[in-house]
Amino acid sequence: MRxxxxxxxxxxxxxxxxxKSAYRKLALKYHPDRNQGNKDAEEKFKEIxxxxxxxxxxxxxxxxxxxxxxxxxxxxxFSNGFSGFANFSDIFNDIFGGGxxxxxxxxxxxxxxxxxxxxxxxxxxxxxxxxxYTYKSSCEKCAGTxxxxxxxxxxxxxxxxxxxxxxxxxxxMVSTCDSCKGKGTIIKxxxxxxxxxxxxxxxxKVDITIPEGxxxxxxxxxxxxxxxxxNKQRSDLYVKLRVRKDDKxxxxxxxxxxxxxxxxxxxxxxxxxxxxxxxxxxxxxIPLGLSDKELVKIKGEGVKDPHTRQxxxxxVQLSIKYPNHINDEQIELLKKLNxxxxxxxxxxxxxxxxxDTIKSWFK
Ligand SMILES: [Zn+2]
Ligand SMILES: [Zn+2]
Numbered sequence: 001m002r003x004x005x006x007x008x009x010x011x012x013x014x015x016x017x018x019x020k021s022a023y024r025k026l027a028l029k030y031h032p033d034r035n036q037g038n039k040d041a042e043e044k045f046k047e048i049x050x051x052x053x054x055x056x057x058x059x060x061x062x063x064x065x066x067x068x069x070x071x072x073x074x075x076x077x078f079s080n081g082f083s084g085f086a087n088f089s090d091i092f093n094d095i096f097g098g099g100x101x102x103x104x105x106x107x108x109x110x111x112x113x114x115x116x117x118x119x120x121x122x123x124x125x126x127x128x129x130x131x132x133y134t135y136k137s138s139c140e141k142c143a144g145t146x147x148x149x150x151x152x153x154x155x156x157x158x159x160x161x162x163x164x165x166x167x168x169x170x171x172x173m174v175s176t177c178d179s180c181k182g183k184g185t186i187i188k189x190x191x192x193x194x195x196x197x198x199x200x201x202x203x204x205k206v207d208i209t210i211p212e213g214x215x216x217x218x219x220x221x222x223x224x225x226x227x228x229x230x231n232k233q234r235s236d237l238y239v240k241l242r243v244r245k246d247d248k249x250x251x252x253x254x255x256x257x258x259x260x261x262x263x264x265x266x267x268x269x270x271x272x273x274x275x276x277x278x279x280x281x282x283x284x285x286i287p288l289g290l291s292d293k294e295l296v297k298i299k300g301e302g303v304k305d306p307h308t309r310q311x312x313x314x315x316v317q318l319s320i321k322y323p324n325h326i327n328d329e330q331i332e333l334l335k336k337l338n339x340x341x342x343x344x345x346x347x348x349x350x351x352x353x354x355x356d357t358i359k360s361w362f363k
Contacts, residue, residue, distance in 0.1 A: 254311070
């Protein structure tokens, strides 16, 4: 039985952050893009991904702690992802911010990146989406060479090296050959089917399951749905999520914020009010002595974290409002209220006396 804690090099009580940090270090070290053709690194990479997938998820981790790897396999909900990753995984982007694999020294231009727009609540609760996109497929007529005779010629300018040396004063600089754009070959008899590019665009539809709790900027990976490489294998498709803002709710991580205006009289009375949450209406009690813009927490009404499965909170900001217009009857009521607090409704009253009175209420 594999010890996932040992694989990530953390102890059994490691926090989520410790696990994430350990995973990040190892994943960078063993990533296939940095270890091309290295089978051992590939195996190691798969192993640390599986370990991370389990230990970063509190439910899976608890099962693993109690029943070991067997316990995980017994769970039907886990069966699709255990042998080396669910088809779509947001783990990568969450950890690497989407930049990994596309950095300058590690460029993989076969990978295909698309953007998917989601509504605010689709990201919070998860959903299924069908996405249409275009990928590059190797041209069948010229076998991907771009040449009608399937025989590209060696570039005469760089003699097939793809790079040329330019002398500038005392220095010699090497740059990409502009004649063949670094390919080392040129095509004189362009294939009519692909116009000499070697690839044609194909349309494809893919069904994507958006996990609950994802946020703006997260990238999901879809194995082998990207561009077709020369060896006919498909690269990966990366789907970057762009989440629309909501006009009421503001999301910060797994917490939700909302601003609710209340009348000064409601604030004074400590009323109970109903406020919207992402799951429906909830009652809250306005605390007596409330300050303007004070936050009231509704526990567990936030977003479920896709990794830890812990649910965030909703914070209601209560903004105390005063009416712009009040009628005669309301003026009389307010004057009576004023007097009941010992404040005279007289324009010549010294403010100092009122100040002392008000201060005494807070003692
Ligand atoms: Zn050239
Ligand atoms: Zn062609």
